[in-house]
Amino acid sequence: MLVTYIQAINQAMHEEMARDDNVFLLGEDVGVLGGAFKATDGMLARFGNERVVDTPISESLIVGAGVGMSIQGMRPILEMQFIDFISCGFDQIVNMAATLRYRHGGQTACPIVVRGPCGGGVHGGLYHSQNPEAWFFHVPGLKVVAPATAYDAKGLLKSAIRDDDPVIYLEHKFLYRRIKEDIPESEFVVPIGKAALRKEGRDLTVIAYGSPVHAVMKAAKDMAKEVDIEVIDLRTLLPLDWKTIRASVGKTGKVLIVHEARRTGGIGGEIAARIAEELFESLDGPVMRVAARDTHNAFSAPLEEYILPNQEKITEAIRKLASY
Amino acid sequence: MLVTYIQAINQAMHEEMARDDNVFLLGEDVGVLGGAFKATDGMLARFGNERVVDTPISESLIVGAGVGMSIQGMRPILEMQFIDFISCGFDQIVNMAATLRYRHGGQTACPIVVRGPCGGGVHGGLYHSQNPEAWFFHVPGLKVVAPATAYDAKGLLKSAIRDDDPVIYLEHKFLYRRIKEDIPESEFVVPIGKAALRKEGRDLTVIAYGSPVHAVMKAAKDMAKEVDIEVIDLRTLLPLDWKTIRASVGKTGKVLIVHEARRTGGIGGEIAARIAEELFESLDGPVMRVAARDTHNAFSAPLEEYILPNQEKITEAIRKLASY
Amino acid sequence: MDERKERELYFWLRLIREFEDRVSALDKQGKVQGGVYSGKGQEAVTVGVCHDLRADDWVFPLHRDLGAFLVKGADPGRLMAQILGKRDGFAKGKDSFLHGGDFSHGIFGATSMLGATLPVAVGSAYKFKVRKEDRVAIAFFGEGASSRGDVHEAMNFAGVHKLPVVFVCENNFYAYSTPNELQFAVEDVASRAQGYGFKGEVCSGNDLHAVMKAAGKAIHRARGGEGPTFLECKTYRYHGHSEHDRATYRTEEELVTWESRDPVERWETYLGKRKYDIASIKTETTERVRKIVDDALAFAEGSPLPEGPEAMEDLYATPVTEG
């Protein structure tokens, strides 16, 4: 079945809501409109307005009410119209949801999914382009996933909905309609916590996730004659699939990390630091990073172009690293 | 003049409010009570209730109103009763204050200081022990400082108040009354962006900030016969004083980073990654880290003890690193 | 009300007070490591609101609502263990005081972030409603917390969906040191209810009869599908904000005025006027509540402290091994 990334997301929610009537959906304009990007298309008509709730503009309420539903046995999906607005529900995520089980000594689960469009490249400017994963990566009790393919978008969302812990699900809006993929008709899930080895290679490992995975794959292909690149798509950011990373680094001895979030304080720093800490002897060069420049995601095309990673910047970094 | 860390904070605010009548103070219980920890003692009586404002419990309002005052030429100090509650004003900090100048193309400054007690070690539990610096470290447009001594507490707060950009000022509550220091009677400031070389050494660099600086200094002293340790107290976390770090790493070739915030996603990852990236040739061992374990800051004494870094854990890491 | 019930209510008022006093005493002795937020003086609110709740109703207590824990059925021993940071606390030592709830009795453990439980209460009530369960959610909050955005967002949503929730505001005239006139420009916070399309009620929170009547109506309304109520109970805390707070921001006169409206004594007066043998009721009750609190303390003291590595437990319901 040929689907876009956003159709995959839509299918995942349809299937899970049909499978389990404890799954609910809350968010702004998720009902009548079917979502600002049509991610929730058809859901109101199919599941009714008790389970598909057009909320007021109240992100803190959305997350908090989701927690409240979850302790009563529901499994709410909570949409942020843009992931940027997660800042308005921040406290409910980091202090309410992430600590719920812990502060109750394990008495409860907190099966919520907070999802929404992240990422730049579409001239969304400061408040429609953000990549907030680093904030949540630093918060125990949460899980964070960021699919790069339609297959993963569907499989990870289904897993996230079934998961008993709060999951931040970051869907990249640049990919919504730009990728189309053949995925199985039959039921499948993608497990949380497992990276995908997108391409095997011997010379150098590139670790990426989300939208940049595609630029990395293209670079790897285009550079195939120069350097044999192994590509890891993390898929789950918290917790990291350390086993896959370790195996690859052990093999290649060189690592480039690519993400669209800003460099300083991005999760690439942690991954690099941990690789260097635990696999120091395996490294034949510094762990390098390609990430957005340390500024806000500016609106005007030349600015955004300058800020974000792209194939050219990736290629350049790979060359530099390969030459070590 | 012999002062505690919290007295130093109190003095800084008194002096700056006396010096510049555009400096205001907003927060919960900062007036009549003089603050939950007495940081703002005596300020209401001296400066009156127009400039020292006991606000309702509204952290988002506190930060947002601070921004509003700042665009009208004021320089508000905004107290979070515990820094943990900064999550409730998160959006106003990361999206309103941090982007204000940028999205106005440089038309304005945003001279606010958001300050409050951070840190653990006092059995404060999940919501009175947090170290939120990593969240803000990832946000361009902000500056982040974290003093470890009374001198720096005073000097950095004065600089923060005079600075034209939004500054997150993290005062460590464990230090409030536990350190007492002789500081000059006369006016001084500590510049933002400059680390302090607390101790010179040849074998190994320890980079720390905030409360753990003291455990590090103690460890360095106690281990003097074994290993000659250089200690850098960062003081400013954003932006980093890269020059001081670079010089030290160039000399010692070994680095341990110590912070009280959780390890995963903490700022130690970024520092380690950057050192490895830019100073790979200088390194004689992996950049190592001692940080809180990846969980919430639990309440009960044995749990907190297990979670937080301490001199013993630091010593152990130093030994391991020295043996490379 | 029959005598049995009136005496039972008295028992709860006294048990809470005894428990609170004991915790304060333990704190003075340095046996409590976290903050202690005494609700002494406000017992009639939690007893009045919680007493007639059903086992499957939920309460969302505020930071000084130890009473709500007890009346709703939390085990006193475990509650005391929690306060001492012991493994048998509901939080297994992970957090202190009322941050760990008791789910088996429908008691939610709040975060410190004031007002943040209201959206959670509302989410629970949403489920009760759409599943057509005859249950209510009770969200307690201080008049101080009423200034938080979360309170607004929660009430607004509850109004839109006419949810079975009662918002109980314990207006004790101070948020820490901050008096009401610096917190809001209205006399009754409950006046906000109409802006959300539901009922606001104000009652004396020191008068058990008044609380029970108002709460009863509100709960009845919630169960009947008539939606939320904003129930404001005017009351007063005798102690400082926490045991460390000497509360010099208020006058002796004010305190004494409120002490003369003491909810426990008021109930004793009532029982006396009902011609019950108040002297023996008092003695009996004193013995009974002492014993409960003694036992609770003994249990808590006997409970072990958690061990360090337990700090890493209970983070995830389905942990992923990193490999």
Place this chain on the structure above:
Amino acid sequence: MDERKERELYFWLRLIREFEDRVSALDKQGKVQGGVYSGKGQEAVTVGVCHDLRADDWVFPLHRDLGAFLVKGADPGRLMAQILGKRDGFAKGKDSFLHGGDFSHGIFGATSMLGATLPVAVGSAYKFKVRKEDRVAIAFFGEGASSRGDVHEAMNFAGVHKLPVVFVCENNFYAYSTPNELQFAVEDVASRAQGYGFKGEVCSGNDLHAVMKAAGKAIHRARGGEGPTFLECKTYRYHGHSEHDRATYRTEEELVTWESRDPVERWETYLGKRKYDIASIKTETTERVRKIVDDALAFAEGSPLPEGPEAMEDLYATPVTEG
């Protein structure tokens, strides 16, 4: 009102409409890269509220208040340059549409986070008050934004301190696709004002006279130290939420009903009844506003795009060199 003023008001209504229409047309041609949020149909609100403001008053426009920018004095050319992401926009290309304000005219650039400007407006008003400056802050927000916690926190604080701020709610009956009945359970959002201790007023936002009267009173009250007003203007946006939104969630009938209450035509009718030569006023005004918008567009098109490295500028007022 004298004729000059009445004609001037007409000019502003028409200028805004011309500007909006041009931006929508540019968007259709694919010349605008960011989102376009047309305020067409709501012109009387911004004109009515802003027209009599003073140069040193401040406005905090919402995302479709292009009109507030113009009336408050922003240069049309720079505004158009901003929309096209050019260097001469107030944001120098850093952000789009109304996110970059014009400080020289007291115009604040909002973030996208709805309601987040209200605390900022309130902070500004606080300064005006304590410095005894005769200035007001005007905070615009949609009825949709009214559900955000920030709105509550800001209004509450403004009430406590009786600040010189007017909260102008443009109630256009939808937040994107969400109708009012899913947003709140009240008819008038302004009914919330009393819960904050100040006045709420409701007026027709399509009737310039009504808006001017109500806004005039509110501003007068603010300047006189009588505190804030919650001014709700009922109005309607003709276009979808953004130009991409076909707005199928509403009926043709509804749209036409509102078009028949068009604020510009209504003012034309009024001018006609005043016996002014409306035909020639129309023609003149059409020419005048077209020229302004043509010039603005020419300026904007002539303005360069920023260059990549400019992305790193304007982050800090006092940058610290990392060394």
